[in-house]
Amino acid sequence: MTKSIILVGVGGQGTITTSSILARGLIAGGKDVKMSEIHGMSQRGGTVVTQVKYGEKVYSPIIGEGEADLIVSFEKVEALRALPYLKEGGTVVTDIREIFPMPVLTGAAAYPGDAIEQMQKSVPNVIVVRAAELAQQLGNVKAQNIVLLGALVKQLGLMEIDWRSIIRDSFPEKLVDLNLKAFEAGTSME
Amino acid sequence: MSKQIMSGNEAVARGCYEAGVHFAAAYPGTPSTEILENIGGLYKEEIYSEWAPNEKVAAEAALGASIGGMRAICTFKHVGMNVAADPIFTAGYCGVNAGLVYVTADDPACHSSQNEQDNRLYAPHAKLAMVEPSDSQECKDFIKKAYEISEQFDIPVLFRMTTRVCHSKSVVELGERSEVPVKKYERRPEKYSMLPVNARKRHVIREALLQDLEEYAYTSELNRVEKVEGTDTGVITSGISYQYVKDVFGDSVSVLKMGLTHPLSRRLLQEFASGYKHLIVVEEGEPYLENALKILGFTNVTGKDKLTIQGEFNTRVVRDSLLGKQEVFSYQVEGVQAPPRPPVLCAGCPHRGFYYALSRQSDKFVSSGDIGCYALAVNPPLNGFDTCICMGAGFSSLVGLSRALKAQGDTRKAIGELGDSTFFHSGLTSLIDIVASQTNAVAVILDNSITAMTGHQENPGTVRNLMGYESPAISIEALVRALGIDDDHLRIFDPIDQEAAKEALEAAYQAEGPFVIITKRPCALIKEVARANAGKHVQIDPDKCVGCKQCMKVACPSLAFDSEAKKAYVADTANCNQCGLCLQQCKFGAIGKAGE
Known part of the structure; x- marks a missing residue:
């Protein structure tokens, strides 16, 4: 059975890096993997979406609406935006971090601060994490993505893969320790 | 051999390496860019690679390498192939000496493009062979096959990809490089000099070879x-x-x-x-x-x-x-909606400075934009330009537009903007027309010292090239002056400096004939620039802020407005690089520098 995961965030949050590490780990775990990303114009402060599918044999690299087993959101309202992709009974893991888009900054649109609470009313499986906050406590908010990676692999029951060595191979020496701690933090969240 | 997860673009680069390619040229264009980036980064010992000023130059450079005896590749996005079409159509008649592959990366859905053209139609039109991969493994395997076909049937191969093939990643099994020796160059004007007498004969040969290739296609493992x-x-x-x-x-x-x-x-x-x-x-x-x-x-x-x-x-x-349509399950969340998140000019982007200054004098100008990050300035509140068609049109269109405005008694002046890389791509020839035709218009070169939108590629104006070696950094100013633009018709300044920008636009409006503005400030995301500005940001003193929102008009993503407190504040100190544009807006001295 193919599993479909959507990672969403804002340009610069590290969603693409996370997806790449996830994909490398899944291959090490013997899965067929496809990953899809869109970059170019959409990167400049816009929404960034990456998609990862894995299983015995994966054909299409794209996940359609109502097809995702898991949505991992690096930003509060991006979870809401990606919700149409969630399948019935699927899970949302979302950071509570807020990043205001330009229309909100200029006052042309409102930012729904209660997006998660509203989502929880109709979506049964919404897991809220404070990944950015945890990463900040570990010394660098940029490690938010690896905290979320930890939360994600725990959620998917993929702990048997040797993520630590994948992370070691994915970062320069001086960032390895931070990211290992971030991963640890992600997997040990309730 | 080992297995790796690779994008289609990475796999094409790997395929070129394994196929013994010696020469690679391209102009950056999403979704094709990473092919050359990977060749330049990973395989520069084996493959000479370069960012050419435009796709036509790249296609001709690759053709020259092929005629000379090197297996060669040239890549472009779909619209880039339009720029390269001239040499490619005739290359179809010439054929190759060593294998020649042209990669077209099409973009259905316009993820990063101005149209959805299907470049498969080029193959029969230009009489090229065409190969289409479906995943990354095929990208690598089919590239190798494409070189065999190219040499066996004496034909350039169009390697047709789309965004999802280019940017999707899947598992690829790696192989070794086969060293393909550079073929001996021989003078063969009957094959490579397409004067009518030769072209007519080559056309006959091409049709015959296409028939042979169709026979081959019947049993080819590619089908x-x-x-x-x-x-x-x-x-x-x-x-x-x-x-x-x-x-x-x-x-x-x-x-x-x-x-x-x-x-x-x-x-x-x-x-x-x-x-x-x-x-x-x-x-x-x-x-x-x-x-x-x-x-x-x-x-x-x-x-x-x-x-x-x-x-x-x-x-x-x-x-x-x-x-038949199936109902899609969807969770409904009542009462909240995700606000739109359009891409925007980054905090500290030099283009914001120019377009903000232009927006202050928008009644004087009709503005024509071009392809690059600055295209984002079209959105409110900057409303930077009215048209954006293709590379170079920001300048060339002024020749017609200014005359059309004058003919209807419109006193506004035509102004066009494009970036440094776009200037080298085709803006230079467009500017030559503006000067040669003595068009009464303003040509603005937004020089941020990099090809930014496609992800920071080098260009003829940068001090390094694709392979990381030093390059001569061709001077835009010297080129402009060589066209005869004098001091009275030229302004060069930092676009964040609003005094300078205001003066330049006023002078440009008053002047007769071609007027050139060069704005010079490097992209905020260039590593060295970001490093130099690390930690710097502005801060807003809430006691001094009167809530006039003047600073919000520059549309910087680092600034936000608290509508309850009625005060502006810095929402994102990490990305603010203290460019100072907002600072120049505040009459109340509420914005100051911090974090130095």
């Missing part, structure tokens, strides 16, 4: 029949669409997966199609395969009557179109 017993449905597909077909139909229908799509083996199509009561052609874009089937006389064909010509497919589009 594959996945035969299922007991079904009355046969699907014909190619490229990424194959993946959706497999998701929708699994092993319930027979599939003809085409990898060598020009020339199409009519015998293969005929034999496959004759075996089924229902034929379905699944292809994004134009009905290329479908038309071929219909010309063969098949009428039991489902294709563009059900599957859209616009946008891109996915599994659901293919399923809904062919098997």
Whole structure:
């Protein structure tokens, strides 16, 4: 059975890096993997979406609406935006971090601060994490993505893969320790 | 050999390495850019690679390498192939010495483009062979095959990818490089000098070779029949669409997966199609395969009557179109909506400075934009320009536009903007026309010292090249002055400096004849620039802020307005680089520097 995961965030949050590490780990775990990303114009402060599918044999690299087993959101309202992709009974893991888009900054649109609470009313499986906050406590908010990676692999029951060595191979020496701690933090969240 | 997860673009680069390619040239363009980036970064010992000023130059450079005896590659995005079309059509007659592959990366759905053109149609038109991969492994394997075809049939190969093939990652098994020696160059004017007398003969040879290639296509492993017993449905597909077909139909229908799509083996199509009561052609874009089937006389064909010509497919589009629309499950969340998050000019972007200054004098100008990050300035509140067509048009269009405005008594002056890389691409020849025609217009070169939108590629104006070596950094100012633009008709300044920008635009409006503005400030995201500004940001003193929102007008993503407190504040100190544009707006001295 193919599993479909959507990672969403804002340009610069590290969603693409996370997806790449996830994909490398899944291959090490013997899965067929496809990953899809869109970059170019959409990167400049816009929404960034990456998609990862894995299983015995994966054909299409794209996940359609109502097809995702898991949505991992690096930003509060991006979870809401990606919700149409969630399948019935699927899970949302979302950071509570807020990043205001330009229309909100200029006052042309409102930012729904209660997006998660509203989502929880109709979506049964919404897991809220404070990944950015945890990463900040570990010394660098940029490690938010690896905290979320930890939360994600725990959620998917993929702990048997040797993520630590994948992370070691994915970062320069001086960032390895931070990211290992971030991963640890992600997997040990309730 | 080891297995790696690679994007299609990375796999093409790897395929070039393994195929013994010696020469690579391109102009950056999403979704093709990473092919050359990977060649330049990973394989520079084996392959010479360069960012050419534009696609035509790149295509000619690669053709020269091929004629000279090196296996060569040239890549472009779909619209880039339009720029390169001139040499490519004639290269179709010349053929090759060593193998020559042109990669076109099409962009159905316009993820990062101005149109959705289907470049498969170029292959029959320019008389090229065409190969279409469906995933990263095929990108690597088919590239190697493409060089064999190119040399065996003396023909350039069009390697056709789409965004989802370029940017999707899947598992690739790596191989070794085969060293292909550089072939001896020989003078052969009858083959490579396309004067009419030779071209007529080459055309005959080309048609004959295409027939031979069609014979080859009948048995080529690039085309594959996945035969299922007991079904009355046969699907014909190619490229990424194959993946959706497999998701929708699994092993319930027979599939003809085409990898060598020009020339199409009519015998293969005929034999496959004759075996089924229902034929379905699944292809994004134009009905290329479908038309071929219909010309063969098949009428039991489902294709563009059900599957859209616009946008891109996915599994659901293919399923809904062919098997009937299914209800999609969706969780409904009441009462909240995600606010739109359009891409914006970054905090500290130099382009914001120029376009903000222009917006303050918008009544004096009719503005024409171009392709690059600065295209984002079209959005409110900057409303930076009215038109954006293609590389260079920001300048060339002024020649006609200014005359049309004058003819209707419109006193506004035509102004066009493009970046440093776009200037080298085709803005220079456009500016030559503005000067030669003595057009009364303003040409603005927004020089941020990099090709930014496609992800920071070097260009002829930068101090390094694709392979990381020093390069001469051609001076835009010297080029402009060489065209005869004098001091009275030229302004060069930092676009964040609003005094300078205001003066320049006023002078430009008053001046007669061609006027050039060069804004100089490096992109905020260039590593060295970001490092130099690390930690710097502005802060707003809430006691001094009167809530006038003047600073918000520059549309910087680092600034926010608290509508309850009625005060502006710095929402994102990490990305603010203290460019100082907002600081110049505040009459109350509320904005100050911090974090130095």
